[in-house]
Amino acid sequence: MSDILFPRITLIGFGLIGSSLARVIRRDGLSGHIAVCARSQGTLDAAVRLELADSVTHSPEEAVKDADLVVICAPLGANKTIAKAMAPGLKKGCIVSDVGSVKQMVIDHVAPHLPDGVHLVPAHPVAGTEHSGPDAGFAELFDGHWCILTPKEDCDKAAVDRMAELWRRAGMTIEIMDARHHDQVLAITSHLPHMIAYTIVDTATGLESHLQQEVIKFSAGGFRDFTRIAASDPVMWRDVFLTNRDAVLEMLGRFLEDLSVLQRAIRVGDGKALEALFTRTRAIRRSIIDAGQETAAPDFGRAQTHEDKETGKTQGDLVKGAKG
C-alpha cells in the first residue's frame, strides 16, 4: 500500500481525461478509493463498467465527502456550478484541482467558493486526442507530455508537491507557471490552432457539393491533418474560447497580420519572400522533435498504423478513361 498518494480521490466529470487519469490511478495503485461524479447516468454506468470507480453519484457534495483530492474533469463552463455545489462537502486539508485548458478562470470561478483550509492547485495536463468520452481514455495518454500547475503565490507548498507527484506518476513533466501566462502560451500553442482548424474544415464543409466529395478523397494533400483537431470535443472547446477570449483574439490578430503578408506575396508573385518564409518555418519542427514532443517518423508515422491498405485495389474500377 506504499504507493498510495491520496487515500480517497474524487473525479468530477469523467471523459477522456478523467477516465485516463483513473486508469493511471488504478494501474499504479495511487488511491484506495475513486469516487466518480457526473451529471449523466450513462457516464456513471461507464465508470462502473470499466471498473474505474469505487463509488458513483450525481451529487458533487456527496462525491467529495472525505476526499483527500478532488479533480474537476468537466468542461470549463461547469466549474462555478461544481465549486458551489461541492463546497459544503469538502474536508479541511483537501486539495482541489482540475484539468482545464484555461487557468485564470479556474482561480476566478472556483477559489471564491472553497472553505478555508482547502488547497486549490489548478493543473493542465497538456495531452489529449481527438476522441472523447470515458471509453476513449487510456493510461498512457499523458506519457512524455507536460503538466502545467498554476497555484497562486500563497498556495501551500506541500499541496503543490503532492499534485506534481500524481502527474509525474502519469508520466508527465511538471512546469509551474502563473495562470495568466499559461493562458497566453496556450492561446498560441493550442487555442489558435484549434480555431484555425475548425475554420478551414468549416470552409471545406461549405463548398459546393461536388467539391466536398473531392475534398474527402484528396485530403491526404494536407487537409486531413487539420481535421484531427477539428474533431475534438465541441463543448470543451466552446468553453475554452469563451473563457480565454482576450488571449485568443490577441493571437488571432497577429496571425491575421502574418497571413496578409503571405497573401500579398502570393498576389504580387514575390517568390523570394515565399521561399524565405517557407525555409524559416521548417526549423521549428526540428526543435519540437528534439524536445521530445513529436515523432520524427514521416507523416506522424501514419504508414505504420494505417488500417485500410485495400483502398487502392478496391477502387481501381473508378478509372474511366480521359474526360478531358
Place this chain on the structure above:
Amino acid sequence: MSDILFPRITLIGFGLIGSSLARVIRRDGLSGHIAVCARSQGTLDAAVRLELADSVTHSPEEAVKDADLVVICAPLGANKTIAKAMAPGLKKGCIVSDVGSVKQMVIDHVAPHLPDGVHLVPAHPVAGTEHSGPDAGFAELFDGHWCILTPKEDCDKAAVDRMAELWRRAGMTIEIMDARHHDQVLAITSHLPHMIAYTIVDTATGLESHLQQEVIKFSAGGFRDFTRIAASDPVMWRDVFLTNRDAVLEMLGRFLEDLSVLQRAIRVGDGKALEALFTRTRAIRRSIIDAGQETAAPDFGRAQTHEDKETGKTQGDLVKGAKG
C-alpha cells in the same frame, strides 16, 4: 521480363517523389533502364549510391534519348526550362508526364515545346511527407492514395492507360480530371492548408523569445500538427503558390470570411454558435477515415511511433516549486 511497362524511363529531378517512384520501378521490375537527370551533382551521386539509376546526366536532352516515358519530378518553376531543353531528344511515341501539385500550368508550360507524336499525360500522385530529397523516398509512399491524371481531351487513350497502370502498380487509385478543376480542388485540400500552416508557424516564430521556447515545449496542445506540413519543401511550395495563385486566393477569401464569423462569435460570447460549428466540423473526419484516407488511431497513431519515451523522466528536475 513480362512486368516491364516501359523499357526505358527517364526521371528529371530526383527528390522525395522521384526517388520513391524509382524504388517502385525497381521493386516491381517495371523498366529495364532508369535514367536520372538532375542539376545538382549531389543528387546524381545519391541516385547512383541508392542503386536507383542506370545512367545519370545533367543534360535533359541526353537523359530523354530513347526514353519511352519521361517523368518530370522537379519543382514546378523548372518545367518550362526542362521542356525546352529536353524537346530535341524526345523520340516519337514517348509519353511525357510529371508529378506536380498544379496541373494547368504544366499544360501551358510544357505542351507547346513537345514535338508531334509525343504524348503529354500530366499526373499528380497525391502523397508526400514533410521530408524531402532522394534519401527520404520509400516505395510505399503512394500506397492507398489517389493519383490524378489531367490529360487534354485529345490525348492518346493508350498513353493515358499506360500512365494509369504505372501509378496503379505503385498502389494508387486513378482519377481522371480536367486540369483547372484539379487546381481548384487542390487549392482547398492542400494549398490553403499549407498556407495556413506556414502562417501560424511563422506567427509563433515571431513571438517574444521567452514565449517561443514555451511554444516548443507545449506544442502537443495542437500546434505541432501544423508544423508537419509547414516543414515541407520550400522551393516546391513557392512554385505551387506562384502557379496556382488565383484558386488559392479564392479559397483564402472564403476561409477569411468563415474566420471572421468565428472571431465575432468569440468576441460577443456566442456559445451556441461555437458549439454548433464545432459539432459540424467533427463529421468530416469520420468521412475521411471511412474513405480510407486516414488512420482512425487516436493522435494519428503517434503513441506507437514516438521515439523518446524518456522525456518524462529526464526532465523531472524542472520542478522548481510554486512561482505564483
